[in-house]
Amino acid sequence: MAGEQVRALVFDVFGTVVDWRSSVLREVEAAAARHGVTGDWGAFVDAWRYEGYLGGIAKVNRGEWPFMTTDEIHRRKLEELLPAYGLGHLPEAERADLNRAWHRLDPWPDSVPGLWRLKQRFVISTLSNGNVALLVAMAKRAGLPWDCVLGADVLGAFKPKPEAYRRGAELLGFAPGEVMLVAAHKQDLQAAMAAGLQAAFVPRPREAGPNVQPDLEPDPAFAVTARDFLELAAKLGA
Known part of the structure; x- marks a missing residue:
């Protein structure tokens, strides 16, 4: 055996x-809908995962970034993505909650x-x-x-x-x-x-x-x- x-x-x-993908996509789409913003939210989530999370881990492992938690890596990328997709006006409480979509x-x-x-x-x-x-x-x-x-x-x-x-x-x-x-x-x-x-x-x-x-x-x-x-x-x- x-x-x-x-x-x-x-x-x-x-x-x-x-x-992860369907779960986070659902929350990103809901946040965008509340603010009347349209966009390619699948691409948003993919960038959050692959460029943000996996890319951030690679930078930590190469010594380019100090060690930080996954929550912190996710938040770094979220701060880049929100203005790029027309959501730069999200207040802090909503940003923090959206980052917790990964929870x-x-x-x-x-x-x-x-x-x-x-x-x-x-x-x-x-x-x-x-x-x-x-x-x-x-x-x-x-x-x-x-x-x-x-x-x-x-x-x-x-x-x-x-x-x-x-x-x-x-x-x-x-x-x-x-x-x-x-x-x-x-x-x-x-x-x-x-x-x-x-x-x-x-x-x-x-x-x-x-x-x-x-x-x-x-x-x-x-x-x-x-x-x-x-x-x-x-x-x-x-």
Whole structure:
């Protein structure tokens, strides 16, 4: 059976556990509608994610920016995007609330039941570049039954730095080989394997929306590939 040596499952969150794009797009569209502003809000959200969040993490990892939380990285990019899309007049309270859209992401339909099944056999935890406050708020709203919440501000590094993965295993009290990362992103899984963790690939075809095509091809190097968390639980004997 796959994962016989695994004692803990750690999860990438954005895109793997929750549908970030549809959730954030809904809130951006609602904010724009309240102010009577039209625009390509899908492009807004994609820029917020790819240029802002992923680009910001890369700058921190290269030493170009000091370490900061995901909330702070999101807010930096939001301040660029609002005037570019005609929303530069948003008051501070609305800006802060819109930035917290990333705290209110909807889970994929299989996420909560799948996590409950996996929790019966394994320790389950986030291993996310999100900060703890963000991840806890998301879990409370979405009903995600984590045993532990680990974010970059606790890990001391952003993925894909190897210390993020190793520190996650250490904090849970396990050797890296006893921990399996569950993710929809192959680069994340490959970095986890290079740090000594095992890998489970759960592709999410609808994660990125129409403008980005995720890599959904299975990789035989991964210990497990599953359609969703329920199939993952079955394959891991949970």
